[in-house]
Amino acid sequence: MATETRLGWQQLFLILTVLPCCRTLEVSIPQQQYKVSKGEDITLTCSFITTRPDFSLLVIRWSSYFQDNPDEPMQRIATFYTDNLVDIVPEYENRVRLEVDVDKCISTLHLTKVTMQESRSFHCSVLIPTDDEGITSATTSLLVLEPPSRPLCTIQGKAEYGQDITLTCKSEEGSPKPSYEWNSYSVQNMPRPFPPKTTEVNGSLSLFNISQETSGFFVCTSTNEVASTSCNLTLAVVPASMNIGSTAGIIGGVLAGLLCLVLLIFCCCRKKDQKEQNAEGSPEDMDFHDKDAPEAGEQYRDYTSEAKPQVYQDKAVSHNSYSDLHNHHGGSCDRLVYNQYLN
The missing domain is CATH 2.60.40.10 (Immunoglobulins)
Known part of the structure; x- marks a missing residue:
């Protein structure tokens, strides 16, 4: 019994003396995922445990990256250095605040008015030169919530x-x-x-x-x-x-056919009217010809100028003869003279 008790105390002593020597840096984030609505604020927390509480240099860095795109380089957000020196990248200067409680070994990242670009993974890493083994970083994801747009x-x-x-x-x-x-x-x-x-x-x-x-x-x-x-x-x-397209095409074809038919009828009627007008002719367009005109190639003779003197002469002679006969022979000669005049 005494031997067994001695072995038990030896094992307990070994555990208590070796365990502190094997302890290393451990960084953790309490939540695997954070959710926040678009436009609201969110706080991410990163804590660490170190075996060198008397460290003289501490560097805590927050970065982010798209988990769906592993080839994308990690984007730095803010870095804390010893003596409370904080460096924030220009893109986040007005929306990010980094606080570190060295005594409690806690780092807090405050994001304000989050956008859809912040819906990604966030990485917290802790660097202590005298304690650089163990779990030196931790990762969480931020899901920015947005209602679906009207589909x-x-x-x-x-x-x-x-x-x-x-x-x-x-x-x-x-x-x-x-x-x-x-x-x-x-x-x-x-x-x-x-x-x-x-x-x-x-x-x-x-x-x-x-x-x-x-x-x-x-x-x-x-x-x-x-x-x-x-x-x-x-x-x-x-x-x-x-189908609407086919129906529209049929209607268009019918209308085009009707239009062509109307134009054809109009042209035919107009052509017919022109023919009738040409057949009747107008007084201005008519040609007048002398029925006694000479035939082609025949010398023109003015019968009017030749006939008039003869007619006037015959009439004068007949008239004088008639007067003389009337005076000398009386009315018995009237009929004879009249007939001769007519002949």
Whole structure:
């Protein structure tokens, strides 16, 4: 019994003497993730335990990086040096405050009016030259919360009988990334299940072999832990012949044909009127010809100038003869003279 008691005390003595010699620097952050709404303030805390409480030099540095992009270099935010000297990078001068309690071995980083750019990982490292082994840094993540923006709902494909279409829904903003859910309503605005073979992935609702029964209302809801919002679509499935574009093309073709027909009729009527006018002619355009004009190649003779003297001469002679006969022979000669005059 005495031997066993002696061994127990030896083991306890060994543990108590060796353990302090194996103790090293240990840096930690109490939370693996912090959450804050966009535009609000947040405080990150980093604590450390050292085996050299009498250190003469202490350096604490806060940095950040995007966890989704490991190739991006770490961005320095603020650094604390011994004698309460703090260095803050220009990008954060007006929004960051770094405090360090050396006695309690606690470093506090205050961020004000956080933006979506601060939704990343934050790294706290502690440097003590005489205690540089162990866990010298710790990391936490900051999630900046933002409600989703109103999603945009669109239709990809033709809403015609027998076609396959996809309804899409996406919010441009929102942190964390929103999830999407589609719901369908009939033309009478009654909830209904999706048609067979319908698939829904990341806000995309695929409908196959659509028909008139597929017509109705579709509502997409975008949700994250901050808020939710929605958009809706009215789906009207029509036969291919009733496609708006085709119908517009047919109407346009008919109108163009009618216009051409009207122009053709107008041109024909106008041409007919012109022909009739040319056939009738106008007094200004008519040519007058002497019926006694000479034939082509025949010398022109003025019968009028030749006839007049002869006529006037005959008349004068006949008139004198008539007077003489009348005077000498009386009325018995009137008929004879008159006949001769007429001849």
